[in-house]
Amino acid sequence: MGNIVRLNRAQRQFKSAACCAEATGHQSSMCDLLQLMGADVGDDPLATSVLVPIRILHAGDTLFHAGFAAAAIYFVRSGTFKIFQTADDGYEQVLGFAGRAEVLGFDALCMGQYPTAAVALEHASVFVVLVQDIFALAQRIPVFDRVLHLAVSRALTRRGDLADAMAAVAAEVRLARFLVQLSQRAAACGQSPCRFHLRMSRRDIASHLGVAHETVSRSFSALARWGLVRVDDREVEITDMVGIKSLTCSTRRPVDQPVAQGPRQTYVRHAVNKPMTHAVAG
Amino acid sequence: MGNIVRLNRAQRQFKSAACCAEATGHQSSMCDLLQLMGADVGDDPLATSVLVPIRILHAGDTLFHAGFAAAAIYFVRSGTFKIFQTADDGYEQVLGFAGRAEVLGFDALCMGQYPTAAVALEHASVFVVLVQDIFALAQRIPVFDRVLHLAVSRALTRRGDLADAMAAVAAEVRLARFLVQLSQRAAACGQSPCRFHLRMSRRDIASHLGVAHETVSRSFSALARWGLVRVDDREVEITDMVGIKSLTCSTRRPVDQPVAQGPRQTYVRHAVNKPMTHAVAG
DNA sequence: CGTGATCTTGAAGGGGGTCAACTGGAGTGG
DNA sequence: CCACTCCAGTTGACCCCCTTCAAGATCACG
Incomplete structure (x- = not known):
């Protein structure tokens, strides 16, 4: 197949300055994250007070690499991502494509490093939740815990669809x-x-x-x-x-x-x- | 392939009286569940006081059917399960095989019904956690929340392996x-x-x-x-x-x-x- | 215009799907 | 006990579909 690492074109095409640009990220609130995920969050003062960083990516930017230490999980705010794992010989096995309101990088939790990589296929933005904060946030903001569970459940279903298509x-x-x-x-x-x-x-x-x-x-x-x-x-x-x-x-x-x-x-x-x-x- | 529903033999073979036998289940404690999942639970009085039902299955027994309402999630205590979805024409697509300490049925959370089915391949037993109790338990017993997240993360990784094998x-x-x-x-x-x-x-x-x-x-x-x-x-x-x-x-x-x-x-x-x-x- | 990428289409060859036949084990019933 | 049935597993034969190699078209970029 030769589904090789070919970011060159995308990078040139969209003139992304830095490959792993953490760049131009600003802050948002947990409240926005919960609304993105479809939760009904009245005016929870706690949720509005907790700040959540946002990371902006250009087409071709890598959100996280396979094998890197699990630093954070991400909630897609806009754009599309390609999820894949790279074999020893460089072959990319694409596990799926993720869009708005999907969670990325959660499969890294159980092993401390990302088993898969995620690359933006277009201009995109994500909410960033540090791994070290996940459990504390889940306890302090129950609705976040619920939202996270549901998102992961959907991610699990998605990977079932993968088998469907390949079968x-x-x-x-x-x-x-x-x-x-x-x-x-x-x-x-x-x-x-x-x-x-x-x-x-x-x-x-x-x-x-x-x-x-x-x-x-x-x-x-x-x-x-x-x-x-x-x-x-x-x-x-x-x-x-x-x-x-x-x-x-x-x-x-x-x-x-x-x-x-x-x-x-x-x-x-x-x-x-x-x-x-x-x-x-x- | 003709990977058709062929429980007849297994059912006959092991003389399981009822197909969906909820039978002979007894109770255990949340403490045991947490230990099964590898959590370090000292002597949390709360965890020991919460009772968790156990369900026993024989080879060929169905833990849950695809399409049925999501009633509970399960933690495998012993035995092996086959996870699969059935196409309209009866073809079974096997998504994976689950063993000890793995979580089953979690992908049903996001849609209210099981997208997949689970069948015991041998004598097996599972902890049963009702869907309606999940979020409350996760809040009352933080360790359970953590254990659940990790288990689901592992399940997500497993489904990535599936693509690996099929690729x-x-x-x-x-x-x-x-x-x-x-x-x-x-x-x-x-x-x-x-x-x-x-x-x-x-x-x-x-x-x-x-x-x-x-x-x-x-x-x-x-x-x-x-x-x-x-x-x-x-x-x-x-x-x-x-x-x-x-x-x-x-x-x-x-x-x-x-x-x-x-x-x-x-x-x-x-x-x-x-x-x-x-x-x-x- | 040269370079390098994606996408398309053609040609050739082989791997695997499909059907078929056989073996062996388990359960059934005479 | 032994025929009979059913099913899991194995192996052979045929042939279509997909992989692979190759070449061309198009587009973006410097």
């Missing part, structure tokens, strides 16, 4: 599942579930889905040919939501008794091609 | 990574890192690794042929720990400048076969 045999199905996930996530944020701009490169998607990046390209072309999506570089529009969702159902050898209807639609791969060409023809 | 191109590498994970996990529990009994079927492993179960069989045979492991049904012995660990390093197209040493060892698949046959010959 499909056909590459087109993997991509379809990924796009549907993005769509539903966008909808949950109040954005359009049909049109969105991909923040990540084909390489990142490929690593996330466990295929070669050329295969991602081909799968995009296939989905477009079948009339399910319209693709222009990183602009994606889902033109047939029903069709793409039905495609995502193709897993492996479905059941012991396949369907016993129609012309032996046993293979998944066939199910991938057949109905789609029909859909194009129809 | 490899070659099936033998996936299996090797899985075995190394099991080995390291066993070592962390004070058991032998070289010999262990697999609690899960080939089908479960296949689903976990994202391959067909026939491929798992073939990969076991290949690893044995290369002298890395000895396999007898579910009894596994790692006979060449260095060799199997070096095998796990094979990812995808390593780096842009391969190694430039020796005869162009660019392909992973070659690296899989070549050195191993040498190892057998040598």
Whole structure:
């Protein structure tokens, strides 16, 4: 795959001065953090008095490296992040993409260092909560404890989705599942579930889905040919939501008794091609 | 794959009377739970006074179903569990296997229902903490809050390992990574890192690794042929720990400048076969 | 305009999915 | 006790899909 550390372009592109820019961070209050996370915090004087630093990142900036000491956890205020771990040979395995109101770096708690790295894919900002403060804050501000638990629970669910996407045999199905996930996530944020701009490169998607990046390209072309999506570089529009969702159902050898209807639609791969060409023809 | 719901045999095999047997559960104290999780709890009178139910399960028993309302989270006291989600067509995607001191069902918190299911692979017992009690307990017993956060952090890391195992191109590498994970996990529990009994079927492993179960069989045979492991049904012995660990390093197209040493060892698949046959010959 | 990146498409080869057949063990019922 | 059934596990054969290598298009930047 060669999903190698390639920050050069992004760094040049966005002219981020410093790689690990702690720069231009200001302060906010715990109250804002709780509101971001969807908690109902009346006017808790304690929450408003506790200050929480904010860190600003440019595209390509690294929020934290894998293997570094666990200094803090982060709550995404804006922007998108790529979560990945790097193998010995430099291969990046992308575990997921995190957006607004998601927690980052929590998996470092149990081992004292980050098992994964996080890189901003666009201009972004995060709330910073130092590891050494977490438990004290959780005790002093119960609603923060609740918010944290819920956020981590969501992060856990997200990583389950990862397996979902990688489990499909056909590459087109993997991509379809990924796009549907993005769509539903966008909808949950109040954005359009049909049109969105991909923040990540084909390489990142490929690593996330466990295929070669050329295969991602081909799968995009296939989905477009079948009339399910319209693709222009990183602009994606889902033109047939029903069709793409039905495609995502193709897993492996479905059941012991396949369907016993129609012309032996046993293979998944066939199910991938057949109905789609029909859909194009129809 | 046909990784279908096949509890019949297990149920018959172990003669578990009720599928969802809440049966024969007794009570224990929060103190025991905290000690299980590795916390140092002196003689906290509060912790000893809080009672925590224990649930006993037989092999094949379901701890909780996917889609059911989130009633409780569980801490594994003994035994092994299979965590999985079931697709519409009945395909089981195995997300992982959980053992002693791991938390189960936490991902249900954020959505009110379990996104995954958990089934006991052997005789097992768990501590039961009702969802409605979690936050109150976390506030009353700070150590419990800490223990919970750490356990969830570990669960998050575990799901990262899942992607690691599924990311490899070659099936033998996936299996090797899985075995190394099991080995390291066993070592962390004070058991032998070289010999262990697999609690899960080939089908479960296949689903976990994202391959067909026939491929798992073939990969076991290949690893044995290369002298890395000895396999007898579910009894596994790692006979060449260095060799199997070096095998796990094979990812995808390593780096842009391969190694430039020796005869162009660019392909992973070659690296899989070549050195191993040498190892057998040598 | 050269450089280097992303993205796309083509061609070739092989690995693994799928189906099939076989073995062996466990439970069932005669 | 022994046939019978069911299932886990293994191995073989076929062939499609994906990986890999390669080349071209496009864009950004100096």
